[in-house]
Amino acid sequence: MPALSIVVVIGLVAWQGESATALSWLALVAVPPFAALSLGWLVHGARPGWAVAAVFLFILAWASPGSLLGDAAATALTGLGCIGLGWLLVSVAPAAWLKLGIYAMAAVDTWFVATDLLQGPNAVLTAAAPGGLPRLQVVHFGAAVMGFGDFFVAATLGCLLALPAVGPRTGAVVPFSARRQLWTAGLVALLALGFDLVFFAVDTLPATVPVALALAAIELSARRRNGSGAQLYSSHCSR
Numbered sequence: 001m002p003a004l005s006i007v008v009v010i011g012l013v014a015w016q017g018e019s020a021t022a023l024s025w026l027a028l029v030a031v032p033p034f035a036a037l038s039l040g041w042l043v044h045g046a047r048p049g050w051a052v053a054a055v056f057l058f059i060l061a062w063a064s065p066g067s068l069l070g071d072a073a074a075t076a077l078t079g080l081g082c083i084g085l086g087w088l089l090v091s092v093a094p095a096a097w098l099k100l101g102i103y104a105m106a107a108v109d110t111w112f113v114a115t116d117l118l119q120g121p122n123a124v125l126t127a128a129a130p131g132g133l134p135r136l137q138v139v140h141f142g143a144a145v146m147g148f149g150d151f152f153v154a155a156t157l158g159c160l161l162a163l164p165a166v167g168p169r170t171g172a173v174v175p176f177s178a179r180r181q182l183w184t185a186g187l188v189a190l191l192a193l194g195f196d197l198v199f200f201a202v203d204t205l206p207a208t209v210p211v212a213l214a215l216a217a218i219e220l221s222a223r224r225r226n227g228s229g230a231q232l233y234s235s236h237c238s239r
Helices: 002-015 019-042 048-063 068-092 095-114 119-127 148-160 178-200 208-225
Strands: 138-141 144-147
Touching: 002 019, 002 095, 002 119, 002 148, 019 048, 019 068, 019 119, 048 068, 068 095, 068 138, 068 148, 095 148, 095 208, 119 144, 138 148, 144 148, 148 178, 148 208, 178 208
Parallel strands: none
Antiparallel strands: 138 144
8 A cells, every 4th residue: 555655646647637636636635534533533642622623724724825834734734634544554454564565665656756757747746736725635845845645654654653562582562652653753854854965966855765764773673672573563553
């Protein structure tokens, strides 16, 4: 699913440009409910009443397009929506396969960018708008643009880290650790900032790469600490 989310979308838009508008409407319809789910149930300290904040974020994004406040609201809405989507995927798919999916997504993303297969369809998808409503299929923040898939892969990794881990030698289950999530989030941020230095030479980068590198780093760290490594264990994501 992570890798296909790039291949199918880019292939579809390249084949039929009008599909970008349909995808923009799909994001508009799907992202706010998933964001409400995240705020009301999934994120740490969530409360059902917080779900209504998704409505206010949508209103801000709609009322202030192109402004710092509007861009921040749309970015938060898309990010929260990706958490809900990532939780859904982690709930039904084996963690080991999802980790491979994250690596595959980064590899496909890098190949598409390096061979200039991504830029054209991505520009069409970015420009698509569901009428005068917010464009939630991409992330705009000032002059910067990031694809929905880049947020989705990071959210999926975050949901994977909400699973308990199990040591294969001892069978002992390590419960969920917020510290592990925060450490990995910081690592993703540092890798992304370092990776962004390449923007001095190019104008498009595969933003999935720092996420995949962070996953590889925590996997290697777990293997060193536990002999043959801790595995993501549970079949569902919990807050």
